[in-house]
Amino acid sequence: MNLKKALAASTALVSVFAVAAPAFAQTDLTALYEAAKTEGQLTTIALPHDWCGYGAVIDGFKAKYPGITINELNPDAGSGDEIEAVKTSKGNAGPQSPDVIDVGLSFGPSAKADGLIQAYKVSTWDSIPDSAKDADGFWYGDYYGVLSFLVNTDIVSKVPTSWAELKASDYANSFALAGDPRAANQAISAVHAAGLATGAAAGADAAKAGLAFFADLNKASNFVPVIGKAAAVAQGTTPIVAAWDYNALAWRDGFAGNPKAEVVVPSDAVVAGVYVQAISAYAPHLNAAKLWMEYLYSDEGQTGWLAGYCHPIRFNDMVARKVVPQALLDKLPPADAYAKAVFPTLDEQAAAKTEITGQWDAVVGANVQ
Amino acid sequence: MKRSKLWAWITFGVAVAYFLVPLLATFEFSLRIRRGTYSLDAYASVFSDPRFQATFGYSLLVGLFAIIVGIFIVVPAAYFVRLRAPHLRPLIEFVTLLPLIIPPIILVFGYIRLYNTSSILPLTGSTFGTDILLVLAYVALALPYMYRAVDTGLRTIDVQTLTEAATILGANQMVILARVIFPNIIVAVLSGAFLTLAIVIGEFTIASLLNRPAFGPYLQNVGANRAFEPAALAVISFVITWGAMGMIQLLSRFAPKTAALTD
Amino acid sequence: MTDTSSLVTGSAAPVSTGATGSPRRNPLANFARSQLGAYLGVAPFLIFAVLFLLVPTLTLVAGAFVDDAGHFTFQNILDLGTPAILNSYWISIRVSAASAILGAVFGLIIALAVIRGRLPEGIRAAVLTFSGVASNFAGIPLAFAFLSTLGRLGLVTVILKTVFDFDMYKAGFNLLSFSGLTLTYLYFQIPLMILIIAPAIDGLKKEWSEAASTLGATKTQFWRYIGLPVLWPNLLGTVSLLFANAFGAIATAYALTGSSLNIVPILLYAQIRGDVLHNPGLGAALALGMIVITAFANVIYLVIRSRAERWLK
Numbered sequence: 001m002n003l004k005k006a007l008a009a010s011t012a013l014v015s016v017f018a019v020a021a022p023a024f025a026q027t028d029l030t031a032l033y034e035a036a037k038t039e040g041q042l043t044t045i046a047l048p049h050d051w052c053g054y055g056a057v058i059d060g061f062k063a064k065y066p067g068i069t070i071n072e073l074n075p076d077a078g079s080g081d082e083i084e085a086v087k088t089s090k091g092n093a094g095p096q097s098p099d100v101i102d103v104g105l106s107f108g109p110s111a112k113a114d115g116l117i118q119a120y121k122v123s124t125w126d127s128i129p130d131s132a133k134d135a136d137g138f139w140y141g142d143y144y145g146v147l148s149f150l151v152n153t154d155i156v157s158k159v160p161t162s163w164a165e166l167k168a169s170d171y172a173n174s175f176a177l178a179g180d181p182r183a184a185n186q187a188i189s190a191v192h193a194a195g196l197a198t199g200a201a202a203g204a205d206a207a208k209a210g211l212a213f214f215a216d217l218n219k220a221s222n223f224v225p226v227i228g229k230a231a232a233v234a235q236g237t238t239p240i241v242a243a244w245d246y247n248a249l250a251w252r253d254g255f256a257g258n259p260k261a262e263v264v265v266p267s268d269a270v271v272a273g274v275y276v277q278a279i280s281a282y283a284p285h286l287n288a289a290k291l292w293m294e295y296l297y298s299d300e301g302q303t304g305w306l307a308g309y310c311h312p313i314r315f316n317d318m319v320a321r322k323v324v325p326q327a328l329l330d331k332l333p334p335a336d337a338y339a340k341a342v343f344p345t346l347d348e349q350a351a352a353k354t355e356i357t358g359q360w361d362a363v364v365g366a367n368v369q
Numbered sequence: 370m371k372r373s374k375l376w377a378w379i380t381f382g383v384a385v386a387y388f389l390v391p392l393l394a395t396f397e398f399s400l401r402i403r404r405g406t407y408s409l410d411a412y413a414s415v416f417s418d419p420r421f422q423a424t425f426g427y428s429l430l431v432g433l434f435a436i437i438v439g440i441f442i443v444v445p446a447a448y449f450v451r452l453r454a455p456h457l458r459p460l461i462e463f464v465t466l467l468p469l470i471i472p473p474i475i476l477v478f479g480y481i482r483l484y485n486t487s488s489i490l491p492l493t494g495s496t497f498g499t500d501i502l503l504v505l506a507y508v509a510l511a512l513p514y515m516y517r518a519v520d521t522g523l524r525t526i527d528v529q530t531l532t533e534a535a536t537i538l539g540a541n542q543m544v545i546l547a548r549v550i551f552p553n554i555i556v557a558v559l560s561g562a563f564l565t566l567a568i569v570i571g572e573f574t575i576a577s578l579l580n581r582p583a584f585g586p587y588l589q590n591v592g593a594n595r596a597f598e599p600a601a602l603a604v605i606s607f608v609i610t611w612g613a614m615g616m617i618q619l620l621s622r623f624a625p626k627t628a629a630l631t632d
Numbered sequence: 633m634t635d636t637s638s639l640v641t642g643s644a645a646p647v648s649t650g651a652t653g654s655p656r657r658n659p660l661a662n663f664a665r666s667q668l669g670a671y672l673g674v675a676p677f678l679i680f681a682v683l684f685l686l687v688p689t690l691t692l693v694a695g696a697f698v699d700d701a702g703h704f705t706f707q708n709i710l711d712l713g714t715p716a717i718l719n720s721y722w723i724s725i726r727v728s729a730a731s732a733i734l735g736a737v738f739g740l741i742i743a744l745a746v747i748r749g750r751l752p753e754g755i756r757a758a759v760l761t762f763s764g765v766a767s768n769f770a771g772i773p774l775a776f777a778f779l780s781t782l783g784r785l786g787l788v789t790v791i792l793k794t795v796f797d798f799d800m801y802k803a804g805f806n807l808l809s810f811s812g813l814t815l816t817y818l819y820f821q822i823p824l825m826i827l828i829i830a831p832a833i834d835g836l837k838k839e840w841s842e843a844a845s846t847l848g849a850t851k852t853q854f855w856r857y858i859g860l861p862v863l864w865p866n867l868l869g870t871v872s873l874l875f876a877n878a879f880g881a882i883a884t885a886y887a888l889t890g891s892s893l894n895i896v897p898i899l900l901y902a903q904i905r906g907d908v909l910h911n912p913g914l915g916a917a918l919a920l921g922m923i924v925i926t927a928f929a930n931v932i933y934l935v936i937r938s939r940a941e942r943w944l945k
Contacts, residue, residue, distance in 0.1 A: 050594065071496075073580045074905070076593055081906035092485040095496040096580045155784065173801055180891045183906035226808055227593065227890025234596030236784030237808070255596065258404040358910060361716035365894075377749020384742045384759075384822075388766060391777045391819065394787035398780035446677035453670035461674070464681045469873075470930045471689050472880025474897050475919050478904055479688025482695065482916075509684050542673070567768045573883040574897075578904060585883065588772040592887045603776035607769060614765045 028123060029294060035287035037067045042288040044070060045085055045098040046077035050230070050250040052143055053308020060304055061295050068288055071095055076227075078184025079103035080357065086116045089282045099289040101278050104185025105132075106349035108139030108276040117278040120290055122297040127317040132274055139278040142296065143246075143310035146265055146272045146333075146341050147193045150248035152239040154259040160240065162268040163197035163213070172221055176228030176238035178247065181214075181360045185353075189273045190242040191360075192352040196342065197269035203348040207355035211363040218364055234259055244273065245333045246309035265337045272341040274313075299323050309333065392607065399600035411601040420587055428576075428584035431500065432569040435507035436562040439515045442508065444558065447519045448550055451528050465516040468509050476506060477575040499579055506575045511565035518564065522557020523550075560617040567613040571606055689923065695916035708917035717899070717909075721921065724879060724895040727810060731817035732874035736867055738818065739825025746826075747833045760830060763823035770820040775887035778816045782807045808889050816884060821874050828873070832866045869936035876929040880922070896922055 036042075049055030058070055073085065073096065082101045089097030103111070111117045112134060119137035132141030151159050156174060160166055166175050179187035195210030196202060217223040226232050228241035230251035243251070248263040255261055277296060279289045295301045302312035306328050318324050344352070400407040402414070415421050450457050468476075480502055486494035492502040528550065535545045551558070573585035588606070592599045699705040712718070745751065746759045781788050784801055792798045806812055836859060844854045882897040891902040900918045902908045909915075 048594065072582075074577065074586075075590060078906060080908065084905060084907045087907075088481075088485075092487070092491075092493055094486060094491075094493040095499055096493060173806060180902065180906070180908065182908035183891075183902070224806075224808065225889060225893060229593045231591075231593055231596050231599060235779055237779065239784070254594075258402065259596075357908075365716060365719070374750050377745035377751050380741055380745035380749070381751060381755065381759075384738075384745075387822075388762065388819070390788065391781040394781035395777040397787050398785075442677045442680050445673035449670040449673035454674060457674060461677065464678070464685070466930070466934070467681065467685045470876065470923075470927055471685065472882075472897060472922060472926060474880065474882055474900055474904075475692060475923060476685070476688060478900070478915065478919055479692045480684075481904070483688050483691050505680070505684050508680070512681075512685075546673070564768075571771050571773060571883075573772055573886070574901070578901070585772060588776075589883070589887055592772060592776060593890065599776040600780045603773040603780070606773035607765075607777075610768050611765050614761065614768070617764070618761055 029291070032287055032291050032294065033065055036065065036285070036291040039285040039288045040067065041069050041071055041285050042292055043073060043095065043097060043099045043285065044292075045073040045101060046075060046079075046082050047072060047102065048075045050247070050254060051308070052246050052305050052310040053250075056307060057296070057301060057304035060300060061292065064295065064300075065291060068291070073098055076229075078179050078187070079107045080180075080183030083107060083111055083116065086111070086280045086282065087114075089280065089284075093282065093284045097282055097284050098280055099283040099285045100292055101280060102142065102275055103278070104189065104349070104353075105141065105274045105276055105346060106353045107185065108134065108278060109346060109350065111278060112136075112138040116281050118281045118283070120279050120293060122293050124297045124314060127314045128297070129313065129316075132276075132313055139276040140297075141274045141313040142277045143305045143312045144272050144274040144343075145244040145246045145310055146270050146337055147190055147242060148245040148248045148333075149264045149266060150233055150241050150243055150251055151262045151264060152233050152236060152259050153262050155236050155239040159262055159264055160266075161264055162266045163194045164268055166222060166240070167213075167216060167220060169220070169222075171240065173224055174238060175217065175222050175240045175242070176224040176226050176232065178228050178241050178243040180227060181364075182357050185273070185275070186244060186247075187242075188353055188356050189271065189349075191356045192344065192349070193242075193266075193269045193271035195352075196271055196344075197266065202342070202344045203351040204355050206348075207352040207359075210352075211356065211359055214364045223364075230254055233261065245337070249309040249333065263333075265333075270337055270340045270342060272338070272343045274343065303328065306332075311338075395600050395603045395607075399597060399604055402597040411597040412605075414595075415591075415598050415601050415605065420582075424582055424584045424587040425570075427582055428570050428572075429566075431503055431507060431581075431583065432566045434504045435511060435569055436565050438504060439508045439511055439561070439565060440558060443512070443515045443519050443561075444551065444554075445546060447516060447523055448528065448546055451520070451523050452532060461516075465513045468512050473506075473510060473572070473574045474578070476509060477578045480506065481578065493579070499581060503576060503579055503581050503583070506579075507565070507569045507572065510572070510575075511561075511568055514564040514568070515561040518557050518561030519554060522554035525557075526550075526553045556620045560620050563613040563616045563620075567610050570609060692916045692919045693923065695913075696920040698916075699913060705913075708913040709920070711911060711914055712917050712921060716894070717914075717918070720894040720896050720899045721925075723810070724897070725925070727813050727817065727895065728875045728878035730810075730814045731821050731878045732871045734814065735818050735821025735825050735874050736829075736871045739822045739870075740829055740863075740867065742822065743826045743829050743833055747830060759826065763826045766823040767820050767827060770881065771883040772887040774816060774819055775884045778807060778812075778819070779888070782812065782815070808893070813885060813888070813893075816888070817878050817881070821878065824874060824877065825870055828870050829863070829866060832863055836862060865936045865939055869933045872929040872932040872936070876926040876933075879926055879929070 044058075047054045047058065049058070058072075062068070062070060074081065077085070082098065082103050085096065085098050086101060101111075101117070108117075117138050119134075121137040122140070125133075125137070125140075128140055134140065149160060153159060156171070158170055160168075160171065165171075177184075177187040177190050179185070181187040181191055191210040191214060192202075192206055193210070194213040195206030195208065198206075198209045198213065200206040200209035214223060224232075224238040226237055228238045228243075232238050233241050233251065234255055241248075245263060245265065252261045252263055277293060279286070279293065283289045296305075297314065299314075299318060302314050302318060303324065305312040306315070306324065309332065311332070312318070315324075319329075399411050400409065402408060402411040446461060450461050481493065484490055484492040484498075484502060492498040531549050531553070532545055535549045540549070571585050571588060572583070573589055576583035577586040577589065588599075588602055591602060696708050697704055697706065699707060742759070746756050778786075780786050782800075782805075783789065789800050792800055807816070840858055841854055844858060849857070880897060882901060885893050885895055886898055886901065891898055891905075891908075896918065899908075900915065900922065903915045903918060
């Protein structure tokens with residue numbers, strides 16, 4: 001299934017439902033809010049405030065639904081960490097148990113297979129492209145972006161424009177991933193993308209090629225074994241980091257010109273990644289979780305993500321209905337990058353994930369020596 | 370004689386450089402947030418961050434409870450061991466060394482396995498329960514320091530005579546402990562308390578694995594996501610540690626006076 | 633309750649002192665009551681230790697020998713034998729050993745300089761106070777401090793580059809390396825050494841060096857035959873304490889590099905958080921390995937210390 005085509009095609013389909021849905025949702029929501037207020041809390045995990053505009057989204061939810069506190073668990077967790085948090089909450093319904101998760105696409109089906117998530121269809125369900133959601137409603141795509149490099153140009157004078165260039169000696173001790181490739185989807189996707197850039201077929205082949213690429217990078221001492229987020233780039237620990245374009249752009253904004261930074265989409269592999277939302281099978285606050293989903297998939301929630309440089313999953317629907325402020329559209333990363341973007345299929349991503357998380361230590365083993 | 374002085378001065382100088390340069394560098398780095406000029410903006414940014422206030426307040430509160438619980442556990446134990454059960458001393462001293470032997474990550478891993486909601490004592494089952502668990506974990510971390518401080522305090526007063534005198538006057542054991550012994554070792558207890566605070570305030574491993582909104586995980590989070598604020602936070606943390614240790618030094622000046630009253 | 637307490641009282645009687653000295657109407661009953669009080673007083677401490685120190689640790693030790701289905705197994709321990717895990721133990725041991733030995737050596741030299749180097753009186757107090765602070769200045773802020781100092785934009789790095797035209801990072805230095813991590817750990821290891829060894833150096837009695845010089849011994853001879861042998865057990869013991877101190881440390885390294893630095897505590901942290909080893913049983917086995925190593929180091933410390941104390945009384 002081609003996700004990109006589906007995302008584009010969904011526009012037409014969706015406008016049919018868009019008219020009917022809100023009225024139905026309105027009545028439903030009041031009861032849901034009351035039930036959620038009784039629970040009083042929502043536990044989220046892995047939502048950094050500068051990721052996809054989540055800070056504003058969380059504030060928007062709090063403002064719209066007062067009386068529900070949001071307990072934010074480890075904001076720096078990777079998808080693997082989130083799944084593990086759900087697993088451990090099986091025998092533990094306390095404040096460590098996330099109600100909702102936001103994980104890389106390939107983590108959705110595996111979590112469903114392991115019985116870790118439960119079905120819920122938001123009222124705007126039909127405007128989510130079919131290829132980006134589970135037919136039974138267990139998981140549903142939320143937003144997407146393409147992989148990019150964030151480059152600290154105070155330190156790096158020659159900005160790399162492709163994965164292949166990263167092997168050059170100019171970039172000694174200069175490049176890192178934005179997560180732990182054994183657990184974080186952002187890092188797994190980057191390894192996969194590096195493999196795709198070599199021309200390998202998406203899936204296990206590209207994953208192997210990507211691991212080999214990072215092993216070379218590590219041998220050349222270009223790879224820095226650090227979780228590269230905004231601070232590591234600004235402080236020069238790793239002046240280049242591979243991250244989703246929305247994160248890279250948000251971090252660049254956060255620098256406020258100190259240091260100077262650029263965001264580049266590598267020319268040899270424009271790889272897009274979709275994240276999915278799901279409700280934990282052991283969610284202690286089920287109604288709050290459902291209300292949260294309703295908010296995220298409402299126009300307001302989707303616009304919140306858009307303000308964080310993300311392409312929300314209902315983007316095409318909203319553009320068609322002209323509910324997206326022009327100012328936000330202007331701020332988005334250039335559309336031509338997205339024209340070339342490859343959306344690896346679920347199977348390809350699942351194969352790549354298994355290969356990368358399982359073999360990273362053995363093949364790359366980037367350690368401090 | 371002069372030669373020995375020279376090498377001592379050189380050693381001292383090198384040590385001063387090693388220990389002071391990072392502090393200076395951290396301070397300098399914290400001023401660099403605005404391009405091309407020094408400013409205190411990083412500090413303003415930290416202090417105005419609501420999460421800084423919330424997490425710092427939370428950790429302070431948890432630390433305070435840990436101190437109180439620690440006092441209730443350690444003072445009676447140290448007192449009775451000194452007064453009536455010296456044969457238990459090796460056991461107690463061994464126990465106080467356990468937190469040094471067992472790394473915090475092991476401790477919290479064990480807690481998570483032992484006190485989850487499917488166990489007899491489901492402490493992690495509620496926010497309140499997890500807070501209690503965090504307090505108790507910090508009591509454990511601070512045990513060696515609290516015990517050492519209290520025991521040192523008891524050594525400087527004549528526990529035996531004080532207890533006998535109070536007994537003759539009709540006081541029972543708990544009253545003696547609370548109204549006679551405790552006031553006499555308050556300085557030692559306080560120095561143990563400040564040490565506890567210094568250890569606990571920025572603790573990362575346990576708080577983060579128990580998923581509590583404490584200052585340590587906040588520090589780590591800022592460290593990963595902000596460029597200059599971490600340096601400002603490091604300076605602030607150093608000032609806090611220095612403050613706690615300074616209080617201990619200050620208190621120790623009052624200590625002999627209290628002890629003299631009991632002689 | 634009463635049965636056991638009277639039993640215990642009986643056995644404890646000969647050891648107890650003082651309390652029986654004062655005149656009482658029924659000394660025996662009074663004594664029994666106070667002895668019961670003593671055990672009640674110690675009880676919270678012991679109960680706490682059992683519940684929040686011993687049992688959690690033993691749970692993990694036991695968990696290392698149990699598979700998913702709850703059956704006894706050695707498989708978890710055998711699984712520790714993979715290169716990645718062995719490598720992480722090896723790095724941990726090397727960093728801990730290097731920072732412990734260097735910390736002990738530098739700490740000893742500084743302590744000697746301050747205590748026996750005839751420096752002005754105030755310096756000794758200042759150094760000891762500062763050591764108290766610095767030995768507690770571990771964890772995340774320490775990582776921030778060293779990033780600000782020796783990171784790529786750190787003060788020292790920048791000064792070396794602009795003033796001396798020496799680019800440390802081009803020359804191969806990296807804070808996220810074995811040497812960088814060791815250098816960072818020394819910031820709390822050296823002060824800890826100073827704090828522990830200072831009383832021992834004070835214990836080197838003046839009379840000894842006077843006696844030695846009266847008998848015609850040089851300074852070198854004094855240190856070679858008296859000073860070092862007396863301090864030696866203390867030194868060894870402290871090294872093992874510093875080793876354990878570094879081995880369990882996690883926050884500093886985690887703040888420096890995130891979970892990609894492959895030392896055991898961080899591996900265990902990542903495993904608890906995200907099952908990065910794809911084997912839930914391995915967590916407890918990793919923990920058991922850590923317990924064994926730190927316990928071993930501490931047993932050395934305790935044994936040596938108890939022997940050393942004879943000299944210093």
